[in-house]
Amino acid sequence: MVYFSVDTEVTIQQRLPIIGSVLINRYPYMTIRLAIVMDDITAINVKKDSTLAMFAAAQQKGWELFYIQQPDLYLEQGLAKAIAQPITNISYNADDYCQLGEPSKITLSELDVVLMRKDPPFDNEYIYSTYILEAAEREGTLIVNRPSSLRDCNEKIFATQFPQCCPPVLVSRNNDLLKAFYLEHRDVIFKPLDGMGGTAIFRVKAGDPNLSVILETLTQYGSQSIMAQRFIPEITQGDKRILMVDGKPVDYALARVPAEGETRGNLAAGGSGVPQPLTERDRWICQQVAPTLREKGLLFVGLDVIGDYLTEINVTSPTCIRELDDAYNLDIAGQLMQSIEQQLKNN
Incomplete structure (x- = not known):
């Protein structure tokens, strides 16, 4: 207590x-x-x-x-x-x-x-x-x-500022456009723009008879924009959370591996966390986004990476500090406090 x-x-x-x-x-x-x-x-x-x-x-x-x-x-x-x-x-x-x-x-x-x-x-x-x-x-x-950056940087849409890092993606509330995206890629993730923890995320495979009702539900009959992403098969290896402190990545990520029969790797959706070192591709993605993070005053951020692709940039309340600290004897929050201290000195 x-x-x-x-x-x-x-x-x-x-x-x-x-x-x-x-x-x-x-x-x-x-x-x-x-x-x-x-x-x-x-x-x-x-x-x-x-x-x-x-x-x-x-x-x-x-x-x-x-x-x-x-x-x-x-x-x-x-x-x-x-x-x-x-x-x-x-x-x-x-x-x-x-x-x-x-x-x-x-x-x-x-x-x-x-x-x-x-x-x-x-x-x-x-x-x-x-x-x-x-x-x-x-x-x-x-x-x-x-x-101002918390307001401006929607965690789903913000990632699309870096198309070189992302899978094919569409943001729309137009069901015709969303269906066309689905027909092109045949295996698609649809998700709301304001969700967290894996809530209301749908995978729609080729020939799924529920496509129309899923889109009607998520877009509220065309009144609310959603995101469509081409499905990334490497989700079976985990949805990696990479933490960035003042534009610098922590050297390790927490891969959130989906439970059996699940598409979502979110820990809140039953995924399990597997700590692992960053890959060269992970570090390249971090390099691509780092200057923008610093410019926007985003001192502590969590990147979500599946396979070779950036899928989200979490700016509100990124997690996974404790899991990575415990796995690798790190002090990520301590790094953040040092960065804050430096920011205060610079100001």
Whole structure:
């Protein structure tokens, strides 16, 4: 369970949780104030949660930390504010993984950095949150990732900016165009543009009698655009998640291998994670997208690669930190905090 406490007098000095072999929260003086906007922290999977790893890495550096939920962001007289809770004593102990202090109102410009880690759906409320975070950005707070890019870079469509990396792909709500794409490629993936975790993804093979009803359902009878991609057989070897920190790839990917009888490799859809080194093709794809990521202020991003093809670029709340850390004794969240620290120095 999570303990809610404001007893910070003793927690920093007397209670020193261990993550792996690393002693965290060792510094009594915190020089950077960081907040993370995320979903309910009491409902996370402690063994796998990437945002918890970010909190732990920031705590390792001795930073002052705050937890914010999306509904607690607000604008008042043009100032970006939030109801925030101090968070301390972060560990990977499932029964006692953090302590939350009393909530209080803060102005986001009082913080050095805010990480936006709210999971999709990417709905109007998400967009409104980016407006609030953008107001804080104008006041000098570093927002990771940049709010305007969170709005602009749809995780499916963004990948199409790099056609040299992608399989044949179509974005449309016109059923005639979608059917023509299907007839050309004969084995196609159809998916919504705002989904996550493998939800509502359909594979349609040649001669499938359900084509029309699938398109009607996904496009809501032509009122909503979707994506069509040529099916990539190499999905059987996994849908690789490649993490990028300030345009630089982590040297290893987590291949999410579909369960037997499944097309989707997403862990949420029953896939299993297989850590593996990046291939030369993986690194080439990373090189193709890196300059654009830096230009758009996308400091932490997850590329999805199947076989030789880039299929998505995840900018909202990429995961798989913990799995790769555990497999290769990495500290990916620590790399991210170093990049954030450098960004703050540069600004």
